[in-house]
Every structure is written in C-alpha cells, then in structure tokens.
Amino acid sequence: xxxxxxxxxxxxxxxxxxxxxxxxxxxxxxxxxxxxxxxxxxxxxxxxxxxxxxxxxxxxxxxxxxxxxxxx
Amino acid sequence: xxxxxxxxxxxxxxxxxxxxxxxxxxxxxxxxxxxxxxxxxxxxxxxxxxxxxxxxxxxxxxxxxxxxxxxxxxxxxxxxxxxxxxxxxxxxxxxxxxxxxxxxxxxxxxxxxxxxxxxxxxxxxxxxxxxxxxxxxxxxxxxxxxxxxxxxxxxxxxxxxxxxxxxxxxxxxxxxxxxxxxxxxxxxxxxxxxxxxxxxxxxxxxxxxxxxxxxxxxxxxxxxxxxxxxxxxxxxxxxxxxxxxxxxxxxxxxxxxxxxxxxxxxxxxxxxxxxxxxxxxxxxxxxxxxxxxxxxxxxxxxxxxxxxxxxxxxxxxxxxxxxxxxxxxxxxxxxxxxxxxxxxxxxxxxxxxxxxxxxxxxxxxxxxxxxxxxxxxxxxxxxxxxxxxxxxxxxxxxxxxxxxxxxxxxxxxxxxxxxxxxxxxxxxxxxxxxxxxxxxxxxxxxxxxxxxxxxxxxxxxxxxxxxxxxxxxxxxxxxxxx
Numbered sequence: 001x002x003x004x005x006x007x008x009x010x011x012x013x014x015x016x017x018x019x020x021x022x023x024x025x026x027x028x029x030x031x032x033x034x035x036x037x038x039x040x041x042x043x044x045x046x047x048x049x050x051x052x053x054x055x056x057x058x059x060x061x062x063x064x065x066x067x068x069x070x071x072x
Numbered sequence: 073x074x075x076x077x078x079x080x081x082x083x084x085x086x087x088x089x090x091x092x093x094x095x096x097x098x099x100x101x102x103x104x105x106x107x108x109x110x111x112x113x114x115x116x117x118x119x120x121x122x123x124x125x126x127x128x129x130x131x132x133x134x135x136x137x138x139x140x141x142x143x144x145x146x147x148x149x150x151x152x153x154x155x156x157x158x159x160x161x162x163x164x165x166x167x168x169x170x171x172x173x174x175x176x177x178x179x180x181x182x183x184x185x186x187x188x189x190x191x192x193x194x195x196x197x198x199x200x201x202x203x204x205x206x207x208x209x210x211x212x213x214x215x216x217x218x219x220x221x222x223x224x225x226x227x228x229x230x231x232x233x234x235x236x237x238x239x240x241x242x243x244x245x246x247x248x249x250x251x252x253x254x255x256x257x258x259x260x261x262x263x264x265x266x267x268x269x270x271x272x273x274x275x276x277x278x279x280x281x282x283x284x285x286x287x288x289x290x291x292x293x294x295x296x297x298x299x300x301x302x303x304x305x306x307x308x309x310x311x312x313x314x315x316x317x318x319x320x321x322x323x324x325x326x327x328x329x330x331x332x333x334x335x336x337x338x339x340x341x342x343x344x345x346x347x348x349x350x351x352x353x354x355x356x357x358x359x360x361x362x363x364x365x366x367x368x369x370x371x372x373x374x375x376x377x378x379x380x381x382x383x384x385x386x387x388x389x390x391x392x393x394x395x396x397x398x399x400x401x402x403x404x405x406x407x408x409x410x411x412x413x414x415x416x417x418x419x420x421x422x423x424x425x426x427x428x429x430x431x432x433x434x435x436x437x438x439x440x441x442x443x444x445x446x447x448x449x450x451x452x453x454x455x456x457x458x459x460x461x462x463x464x465x466x467x468x469x470x471x472x473x474x475x476x477x478x479x480x481x482x483x484x485x486x487x488x489x490x491x492x493x494x495x496x497x498x499x500x501x502x503x504x505x506x507x508x509x510x511x512x513x514x515x516x517x518x519x520x521x522x523x524x525x526x527x528x529x530x531x532x533x534x535x536x537x538x539x540x541x542x543x544x545x546x547x548x549x550x551x552x553x554x
C-alpha cells in the first residue's frame with residue numbers, strides 16, 4: 001500500500017510495517033514543530049548564559065531552516 | 073569466496089570472506105545509491121566522525137566476485153564480533169544513539185538508513201561503530217523512515233524493558249532476532265510508562281497501530297483500506313528529523329535502576345586480602361609477560377568489573393572481558409568508555425554455563441560463542457569453582473571447553489578449603505570427590521600442559537599458566553566465520 005503512495009526506494013528490502021508508517025504520519029507534524037521549538041529554546045537559554053546540552057539535531061549540524069530541504 | 077551466512081537479505085550487496093579477510097561486494101542494483109553515498113561526501117563525513125567503519129575500495133584487484141558486482145570493498149577488519157544480546161545497557165544505548173546520529177547526518181546529505189538493526193553496530197576501541205556501509209538509500213522528501221519499526225524493536229524496546237522492568241531483559245534479543253515485538257514490550261512495561269511521551273508514542277501507540285493494521289493486506293473491507301490510506305500522510309524532512317530527535321530524547325532519558333550499594337559492592341564480593349590481591353596481580357603480569365608469542369586476543373572469562381582485563385590490556389591487541397553479571401559488565405564498560413583506562417577492552421555479557429548459541433536462519437546467521445572466541449590466551453580467574461561446583465560441570469569438560477577456544481590458559485584453582493567454596497557447599501551435598509588440586513591437574517593435563525604453577529600468597533588458591541596440547545587444536549570448521 002505504501003509503495004503506491006510514496007516513492008520508497010525500490011531496494012528498501014525491509015518491511016517498514018503499515019502501522020509504523022501511519023504512526024510516523026501522525027507524529028511527524030508535531031515532531032517537526034518540536035525540532036524548531038527546541039532550536040529557539042536553546043537559543044534563549046544560551047542568551048541567559050546557560051551552557052545547555054544540545055539536541056541531537058544540533059549536535060550533528062542538521063539544519064532546520066528551509067534552504068537545506070532543497071537538496072532532496 | 074566463502075559466503076557469510078548472515079548476509080543475504082539486501083539485494084544491493086553482501087559480505088563474504090576470502091583468505092581470512094572480510095569483504096563487501098556492492099551489487100549493480102546498489103550502484104546508484106552507493107556512488108552517490110561516496111560522491112556526496114556522506115561517507116567521508118561519517119568516517120571523519122568515526123561513526124562509520126572505514127573501507128578500502130579493492131575493485132581493481134583479483135579479489136573474486138560474482139557477475140553482478142559493481143564494487144568490492146575491504147572494510148577495516150574487526151578483531152571480535154559481538155551481538156546485542158551480549159551488550160550491557162549502556163552499550164546498547166550508545167549503539168542506539170549512534171544509529172540516530174548516523175541517520176541525522178544521512179538526512180542532512182539527502183540519504184536515509186534502509187535498516188536500523190542492532191547488528192549494524194559493532195564495538196571497536198571501546199566505542200560503538202556503524203558497520204553497514206550499504207545501509208544508505210537516497211532520501212525522497214515525503215517518504216517515511218522505513219527503518220523506524222526496526223529501530224524501536226532492536227533498540228528502544230529492549231532498552232525500555234531493561235530500564236523499567238529488569239536489567240536482564242536484553243537477553244530477549246537472543247530469541248527475537250529482529251528485536252523485541254512491540255506488543256510484547258507494551259505488555260511488559262509498567263502502566264506508568266504510558267505517561268512518558270517517548271514510551272507512549274514509540275512503544276505503546278506503535279504496538280497498537282501495528283496490530284490494528286496488521287491484517288490490511290488481506291482485509292477486504294474498502295472502508296478500512298481507505299481509512300488507512302487517508303492516514304498515510306506525506307512526511308517532511310523536518311518531520312522525519314523530528315521523529316529521530318524524539319527517539320533520541322526518549323533513548324537518552326532511559327536509566328538503569330541500580331542502587332549505589334549495588335554499584336559499590338563489586339570487588340568487595342571476593343575473598344581477597346590486599347596481599348593476596350597484589351600477589352595475584354603480580355602473578356598474572358608475570359605469566360603474561362612470559363609468553364613469547366605476540367598476543368592478539370585475550371578472553372578474560374568471568375571478569376567481573378574487568379580489573380584483570382585492564383592488566384591484560386597491556387599485553388594484547390584486544391581483551392574481551394566477559395561476565396555473567398549485567399551490573400558488573402555495565403560498570404566495566406562505563407570505565408572503558410570514560411577513557412580512564414585502556415580502550416582495547418571489550419566488556420560483554422556472557423553466561424558460560426549457557427553461552428551465546430548460534431541463532432537465526434538455518435541456525436547460522438549469528439555465531440555461537442565457541443565459533444567466535446578463538447584466542448591466544450584465556451584468563452579464567454576465580455571462575456572454575458563456579459563452573460565445577462556451582463554448575464556441576466566436570467573438570468575434564470571444563471578443560472575440554474577451554475581447549476576449543478584458547479591456545480593458552482591462565483587459570484586459578486579455588487580449592488574446597490577456600491571460604492567461598494565452603495559457603496557454596498554449606499547447603500548442598502558434596503558430590504565433588506575429584507575436586508582437589510590433584511584432580512584439577514589430572515583433568516586439565518588431558519588438554520593442556522602445565523607451564524607454571526604458583527600459589528597466591530595469603531590464600532588457598534593457586535594460579536596456573538597452561539599451554540594447549542598440539543593434538544587438541546580445534547578443527548578448522550569451527551573457524552568458518554569471522
């Protein structure tokens with residue numbers, strides 16, 4: 001079913017699981033917002049001089065702004 | 073070309089063995105993604121961070137290959153292969169975080185992991201490293217993470233169970249080769265975990281949705297099918313990264329429920345006076361230094377928190393430090409990870425009375441302990457009485473088992489006069505008629521020659537250095553796998 005809806009790589013040999021795909025669809029929007037919020041939250045905390053532990057996204061330099069999405 | 077029996081699922085390539093080296097063939101089917109993986113700089117970025125095992129492209133050599141070959145790679149060879157059910161909590165947690173970091177960087181470069189199996193991670197130099205170079209597929213915005221389910225089953229569910237139910241539950245991975253089923257994890261976790269966002273989402277809700285949609289393929293009701301397709305929303309790149317971040321937060325939050333006294337009790341649970349400890353340490357150093365042959369791998373069996381593994385680490389390339397107690401292994405690993413001792417130590421969980429079996433398809437996907445544990449020296453300190461008396465294994469069979477793995481043996485004989493053995497025998501009948509020093513030497517001389525015998529000052533125990541008899545060399549078939 002998912003193969004019709006999305007161009008999943010033809011060589012993703014693993015069964016992703018329908019329920020797992022649906023769950024991702026349900027939480028993605030909220031999760032995306034959380035990533036952006038977290039970035040601003042850390043900026044605010046940094047403003048107050050707290051050396052906070054970074055999110056994984058920030059540690060690995062994953063850009064949260066629009067321009068980087070153009071690569072795919 | 074010898075096939076490696078665990079590598080058969082991915083049409084894009086496979087692992088094989090040739091003249092004692094491990095190679096990876098990239099098939100033409102995987103050529104596009106692989107070339108892009110290298111050209112985009114993702115491979116180098118991961119190698120520079122030491123997240124991914126480096127490889128050498130050996131396509132232009134005479135290494136054998138099949139006719140669908142695109143490239144042949146020789147990855148950095150690992151000295152020992154371990155499996156997730158042999159890892160302590162923090163090892164599994166570090167492997168999980170590594171996988172999520174790799175996925176984050178992959179997304180940055182326009183790729184996504186095809187799988188998130190715990191078997192994609194190995195330990196080298198005291199740290200986890202990702203070994204599946206072919207796991208990177210081109211990412212197209214809108215698609216979900218195909219490996220999300222596998223990540224939850226291989227990593228998140230066992231970690232959650234170890235943290236919230238029992239530290240030993242990692243062993244469920246032996247009988248569940250594709251990770252712990254989420255409905256099982258959901259049932260085993262206490263209800264209070266439903267209040268935690270990460271656990272509620274990635275385990276409980278995940279399990280519920282899995283079972284709701286499990287029959288969708290055979291479901292004839294159009295209503296259910298269209299309801300499902302309506303729920304199949306496109307997922308933005310930021311959304312996907314958000315899911316990865318959510319998993320990272322949830323994994324990081326998990327902690328073992330080990331009390332301070334439990335942590336502190338190690339190495340107090342032994343019989344040693346300070347003099348005896350110093351004597352034993354001195355003897356171990358002496359025996360190791362005496363061995364003329366260069367030592368590649370040492371297995372310290374029943375190593376507790378790895379005190380003697382650290383001594384051994386100066387004499388070999390790698391010390392595999394195995395113990396039955398998950399808290400001891402955890403403590404051992406945390407010390408290695410912190411960098412406060414040598415990094416060529418690999419702490420692992422192992423019950424020598426029932427060591428890791430060969431599992432998976434045709435009982436050959438993942439190797440047993442004996443198949444992997446060939447080594448130069450076995451250290452069996454404060455161990456033999458646990459096997460012989462605690463586990464009722466005849467001394468001759470213990471000797472036989474060790475001879476199948478180790479060329480040499482540093483072994484401590486703990487006699488019945490030792491207070492620990494006295495304690496072991498207080499509530500049971502002493503049926504161990506041959507368990508004394510003479511019986512011990514007689515049983516072991518079937519398989520080994522005693523090179524040194526010294527008594528440990530201030531105790532009743534003796535330390536031996538033994539060498540395996542030539543006629544007891546194991547058969548080559550035991551060394552089939554890496």
